[in-house]
Amino acid sequence: MNFSPALEERFAKMLAAYPQGKQRSAVVPMLIYAQDEIGSITPELIDEVAKRCGVQPLQVDEVVGYYSMLHRRPLGKYHVQVCTNISCMLVGGEELYEHAKKKLGIGHKEATADGQFSLEEVECIGACSWAPAVEINYDFHHFVTPERLDQLIDELKKAQ
Amino acid sequence: MTALYNEPSPLETRILSRRFGMPNSASLDTYLATDGFKAFLKAREMKPEQIVDEVKASALRGRGGAGFPTGLKWSFVPRTSPKPKYIIVNADESEPGCCKDRLLMEYDPHQMIEGILIASLAVDAHAGYIYIRGEYRYLIEMMNRAIAEAYSKGYLGKNIAGTGWNFDLHTHSGAGAYECGEETALLDSLEGKRGVPRMKPPFPAVAGAWACPTLLNNVETYSAIPFIIREGAKAFADLGTPKNGGTRLVCISGHVNKPGVYELPLGYPMLKSIYEIAGGIPGGRKLKAVVPGGSSCPILKADECDIPMDYDNLARVGSMLGAGGMVVMDETTDMARVALRIMRFYAHESCGWCIPCREGTTWLRKILQRMVEGNGRREDVALLGELSKNMLGRTFCALGDAAAMPTISIVEKFADDFDKYIVPETVMANA
Numbered sequence: 001m002n003f004s005p006a007l008e009e010r011f012a013k014m015l016a017a018y019p020q021g022k023q024r025s026a027v028v029p030m031l032i033y034a035q036d037e038i039g040s041i042t043p044e045l046i047d048e049v050a051k052r053c054g055v056q057p058l059q060v061d062e063v064v065g066y067y068s069m070l071h072r073r074p075l076g077k078y079h080v081q082v083c084t085n086i087s088c089m090l091v092g093g094e095e096l097y098e099h100a101k102k103k104l105g106i107g108h109k110e111a112t113a114d115g116q117f118s119l120e121e122v123e124c125i126g127a128c129s130w131a132p133a134v135e136i137n138y139d140f141h142h143f144v145t146p147e148r149l150d151q152l153i154d155e156l157k158k159a160q
Numbered sequence: 161m162t163a164l165y166n167e168p169s170p171l172e173t174r175i176l177s178r179r180f181g182m183p184n185s186a187s188l189d190t191y192l193a194t195d196g197f198k199a200f201l202k203a204r205e206m207k208p209e210q211i212v213d214e215v216k217a218s219a220l221r222g223r224g225g226a227g228f229p230t231g232l233k234w235s236f237v238p239r240t241s242p243k244p245k246y247i248i249v250n251a252d253e254s255e256p257g258c259c260k261d262r263l264l265m266e267y268d269p270h271q272m273i274e275g276i277l278i279a280s281l282a283v284d285a286h287a288g289y290i291y292i293r294g295e296y297r298y299l300i301e302m303m304n305r306a307i308a309e310a311y312s313k314g315y316l317g318k319n320i321a322g323t324g325w326n327f328d329l330h331t332h333s334g335a336g337a338y339e340c341g342e343e344t345a346l347l348d349s350l351e352g353k354r355g356v357p358r359m360k361p362p363f364p365a366v367a368g369a370w371a372c373p374t375l376l377n378n379v380e381t382y383s384a385i386p387f388i389i390r391e392g393a394k395a396f397a398d399l400g401t402p403k404n405g406g407t408r409l410v411c412i413s414g415h416v417n418k419p420g421v422y423e424l425p426l427g428y429p430m431l432k433s434i435y436e437i438a439g440g441i442p443g444g445r446k447l448k449a450v451v452p453g454g455s456s457c458p459i460l461k462a463d464e465c466d467i468p469m470d471y472d473n474l475a476r477v478g479s480m481l482g483a484g485g486m487v488v489m490d491e492t493t494d495m496a497r498v499a500l501r502i503m504r505f506y507a508h509e510s511c512g513w514c515i516p517c518r519e520g521t522t523w524l525r526k527i528l529q530r531m532v533e534g535n536g537r538r539e540d541v542a543l544l545g546e547l548s549k550n551m552l553g554r555t556f557c558a559l560g561d562a563a564a565m566p567t568i569s570i571v572e573k574f575a576d577d578f579d580k581y582i583v584p585e586t587v588m589a590n591a
Contacts, residue, residue, distance in 0.1 A: 017330040019244065019287075022370050027352035029333040032294055053352065066354040066511070069294045069336030085256045086455055087413035087487055089501050123338065123505050124256040124455075125295050128413040128485060129420050130165050138297035142165060 001048040007037055011052065023053045027060055031070055039074040068123075076111040076118030078156050080104065081135040084121055087128035092145075096132050097121050099146040103153060116160065117153070165263070166420030169437045173399060175407045176383050177423045180267040186302065188309045191270035197321060199389035203278045204323045206389075208239055211282040215385065217393035219405030224250055224341070224378030225454065225483040226558075227471040236365035237283040237373050246369045247279050247288035248350070248376040252334055252341040254293055255454035256505060257485020260409035260421050261379035265292075265299045268383070269306035270315075273329065275382035277320065278389055280327050283375050287328045291346055294335040303331050338509035342557045343376045345511065356513040357557035378483070380409060400426030404470035408484050412438040415445070415490040427468040434465075434488055445490040449574070453482020455502050456562030458569035459495075479569075495574035496581055499544075499567055500528035506563035517560035520551040524567060536581035545571040 003011070011030060018025040030049050035041055041064050050057040064070045082097040101107055104117050111118035127133030130142035134149060141152060164181050168174070179185040179194060188196070203211050216231025237245060249272070253261040264272060276288050292300050307329050310316040318326050332350055334340050340349045344358035347369050368374020384406055388396045397405040404426040410433060411421045417439030424433060430450065434440065441447060447462040452469070458479040467473045474481045489498065507521040524547055531540055548564035548571070555561070571578075 017289075017328075017332075019370060022351070024352035025332070025350055028335050028349060032333055032335045055352070059352075063352070063354050067294070067335035067337050068508075084501070085505055086451070086498065086501055087257055087485075089497075090414045090487070090489060090493065123508055124254060124258075126253050126259045126262055126293070128257050128259045128487070129411045130259070131413055131419070135295060138295075140298070 001044060003034065003037055007033060015052065024055050024059070025053075027053050027055065027063060028067065031060070031064065032067075035070060041070055041072050071109075074111070074115070077116050078136055078153075079118045079120065080153070081120045081122040081125065083123070083125050083127065083131070083133045083135075085124040085128075087124075088132040091131050093132040096134070096144060096146060096149060100134075100149060103150060116157070166418065169418075169420075169422050171432075171437055172423045173407050173425050174423050175387055175396075175399065176264065176271070176380065176409065177267070179271070180263060185267045186269055186306060188270055188306070188313055188315065191268070191274075195390060196270055196386075197274055197315060199386040200274050200277050200281075201321060201323070203281050203389050204325060206281075208282050208284065211278060211389070214393045215282070215388060218384075218388040218396040219393075219400065219403050220381065220384055220388060220396065221404065221471055222378060223380035223384070223408060223483065225255065225456070225480075227481060230377065230381055233365065233377070234279065234282050234375060236363065237375050238366065239282075239284045241373050243372045244287065245283050245285035245373045245375070247276050247283070247285045248346070248364075248369060248374055249276060249288065249290040249379055249382060250341060250343065250346060250376060251290050251292040251296070251299070251379045252346060253296070253379070253483075254338040254341050255456065255483045255485055256502070257411060257413060257451055257454040257487045258483045259411050259413075260484055262296065262299060263409065263421055264379050264383045265296075265303055269303055270310065271386055272379055272383045273306065273310055273316070275385035276329060277316075277325075277327055278385050279375055279377070279382060281325065283373070285375065286326050288330070289350060289369070290329070290331045291340070291350055292331055292333060293340075294333050297333070300331050300333055307331070337511070338505075339511040339557070339559060342559065345557065346376070347374070354511070356511050357559075359556065380484075401468065401470045401472075404472060410469070411485045412488065413486070414451075414488040415441050415493070416488050417442055424469070426470040427473070430465045430467055430469050430486075433469065433486070438488070441488065441490045445492065447488070448491045448493050449489045449495065449498075451485065451487035451489075451566070452479050454485035455487075455505065455566060456480075456558070457482045458565045459498075459573065460569075461573050495570050495577040496528070496532055499570045500525070500532050502566050503528050503563060506559065510559060510563070514555035514557075514560060516551045516554040517563065520547055520560065521563045523547060524563070531578065531581040534581060534583070536578065536583060538582055538585065540582070541571055541575055541578050 084093040220230040221227040340355040345355040349355035507525040548567040551564040
């Protein structure tokens with residue numbers, strides 16, 4: 001498998017960062033960065049990461065199921081993650097998540113038919129003091145009201 | 161970025177956060193212009209034992225949640241071992257209620273890097289890894305930029321600042337797992353495996369990353385080190401209370417007018433932090449409960465909150481200072497729903513390694529879910545308490561306890577909140 005030159009450069013640095021013979025350490029970071037580029041964890045990717053890190057494909061496969069950010073099916077181009085954990089819940093996080101479901105017309109870990117958006121009710125993302133919080137792909141949004149979420153989603157729709 | 165996520169309070173004691181909000185606060189130039197790397201140069205002139213003694217004397221305790229004395233932890237690393245020694249930073253901040261490590265990395269990455277370097281002198285390590293949760297991708301990129309800048313200007317790599325000391329530092333991305341904040345699970349994850357906890361002993365100090373001696377601390381713990389070395393242990397210790405040195409970043413969230421992360425000395429009065437720092441409760445409503453340090457801490461009733469916030473005073477009231485995540489709940493809060501939300505989290509995050517936690521969290525979640533959906537039974541409240549108590553101390557890591565303790569506290573202190581979910585027996589009989 002080939003990745004973009006930027007990702008290849010990142011992987012080369014990554015593999016060199018761990019002690020000699022401990023390249024298995026690159027498995028999880030390599031998976032998440034590769035997923036961002038190719039869209040999901042495919043069997044082909046698992047074989048590729050295994051080869052590069054010098055482990056068996058099964059040793060890569062078994063970590064995929066453990067980490068909540070790794071997924072075997074493609075998500076939407078924009079993955080909308082709404083936190084409903086305690087600090088967010090107290091200030092409207094659950095209502096915000098319900099609003100997001102209606103707005104996008106999809107449920108937990110589902111994607112819109114056009115593949116543009118997916119939704120996930122997530123556990124604490126570390127924005128408790130600026131709740132309720134939403135992360136779209138890797139961008140944090142704080143103090144998000146339903147109106148603000150509509151605005152964010154509409155802006156992304158327009159950007160397409 | 162210089163905009164802050166919340167307005168600072170004039171009542172704060174800004175030691176670790178002193179550069180937050182300065183223009184280009186994350187740049188090495190800003191850091192060097194504001195006492196940066198003075199502590200490293202001073203530490204380079206000290207014997208490793210002296211550095212450890214200084215950290216011990218500062219009464220700094222681990223900011224990741226357990227509150228273990230940092231200097232003592234450092235003294236456990238066998239500095240003269242022929243094996244390589246590693247410095248690991250726990251930046252897997254995932255405890256509900258906690259969002260402070262983000263700020264320390266975003267606004268002052270070089271302060272943490274300097275703390276890591278001083279730790280490397282103390283334990284004779286020459287490589288380090290910052291384990292950052294996958295959701296904090298922007299921080300991984302920010303730390304990578306800070307690390308690259310430090311390399312380019314001679315503050316990482318070979319012959320650091322001309323002192324002859326060598327140290328390499330890398331970031332490592334997680335991929336979504338609360339359990340990886342537990343230090344031994346973090347190490348398994350760092351080694352490319354599922355993050356499950358290890359049997360202790362051996363402790364990571366002796367056999368940690370790749371079975372080598374490893375020093376593992378939280379972002380905030382390393383970030384406190386430059387001040388301690390530069391200004392002296394006493395200056396840090398005196399900020400707090402006996403055995404509870406310094407300041408810490410308190411993340412106030414929930415029902416307050418001015419939620420935010422505020423740096424307060426250890427021993428700061430809890431009620432003052434709610435009513436003066438965080439501006440009190442909206443609508444003048446009454447305080448009902450406080451999660452003092454993150455979701456795994458036993459919850460305090462309003463009448464238990466008139467206390468100074470340090471490790472020992474929180475322990476005295478049967479809770480913990482944890483990782484500084486203070487969640488304030490007003491009189492409108494339904495504690496049964498809080499218990500359910502907390503248990504949904506732990507059931508989702510249990511790694512499955514230990515049966516009492518794997519089964520217990522899911523069972524508790526199901527009972528709470530059934531109750532909140534309106535099908536509670538009279539015996540459920542006692543069952544919640546009993547099941548939780550049976551998880552305590554029966555797991556490799558603290559996640560089982562972390563799920564049990566808040567539940568026990570809610571069941572015992574807020575039993576009334578479950579009443580409305582209990583279907584009267586007559587209704588049940590007719591159903």
